[in-house]
Amino acid sequence: MFLDTDDEKVLAGEFGETRQRMMELLVALGKVFGAEKMIPISSAQVSGASYKTIGDWGLEWLQGLDARVSVPAVLNPVGMARDRWQEMGISSEFADKQNQILSAFQRLGVKLECTCTPYYLNMVQYGDHLAWSESSAVSYANSVIGARTNREGGPGALAAALVGKTPYYGLHIVANRRPEVVIQVSDAPKTQDTAWFGALGHLVGPLVGTRIPFFTGIRPSRDQLKALGAGMAATGAVALYHVDGITPEARVFHFDTTALEAIPVEPAAVDAVFSNQEVEVDAVAVGCPHCSPDELNRIAGLLTGKHTKKPFYVFAAKGVITAEQETVARIEKSGARVYADTCMVVSPALERYNHLMVNSGKALAYVPNLCGGAAHLGTLEECVAEATR
């Protein structure tokens, strides 16, 4: 693996022990994946920031690091809304540990913007090389924006942020970004609800595994693409997909897919992901991935004149909430709560419920494993109806 003079200096410890250790980690990763060199990145998104997921071991590891990031870096959602944790029912012991983790990241220069939708914060463009780690953010950056990132682990993304580079392999290389399987969707409904695309992603993930799918027969909006990618990343390992005529690389490169395996998907199979079993729902949670401004507006519209009878959680990036304060106030007038910094999966707050209703294919896959309760999928309208019934 080729290292330039600056890389060699970092590796020799000329820029401190922490950067040296981080460079060792990146070089080891590069060697495993056959990278020929290191490349500069324009930003990093670091997962593994919730005390719920990294615990005391992760906190101690972070506190032992001593360097500053070389590129803009943000965090994945943490275990609580930083300024509303008491209201969420988070214990002071958990909050204390979470705050120590946040302080450790802040000392490294990582911005305390804790979100899986950093692309709403104007930090990425077509062709940028990144080191992002949350699976839905990786999928969106690669597929919807046309940026280039592998699905980094938390330590790999942090190492890249501190060094400012990442090994050049995988999805950083244009030739590795071609479609590998075609998903032919027939008779897709003209629905505007994102949940259907989350269900499609939930269904397709296991069918494609690690391959790069090329979708035909759908024309999703950006929010629907977000839901599709999140669902596939959760049930498969899809870090990049293309949609015929929609996603940027499908429009730029005009891929020849005639020799690829084609998998047909019928709408009935997607509809089956929505279970309509009669269950007692304890709480409703939307915003997985974190809501866009449009999604917040839609939620506010649906809640106008209504009052929630069950806990209704909405999650979004702090920067989006700050920019959409009027909309957020309209949502909260109904009794629903809009929380920044955290989400239904990485916060312990939602573990107290036995059955959650969600509108996300990703949450449908993760809530049972990571929160202990059951989950079922509904459209946004159904989620609002359930919470206000």
Ligand code: F3S
């Ligand atoms: Fe984001 Fe949490 Fe869902 S990190 S994608 S809201 S599981």
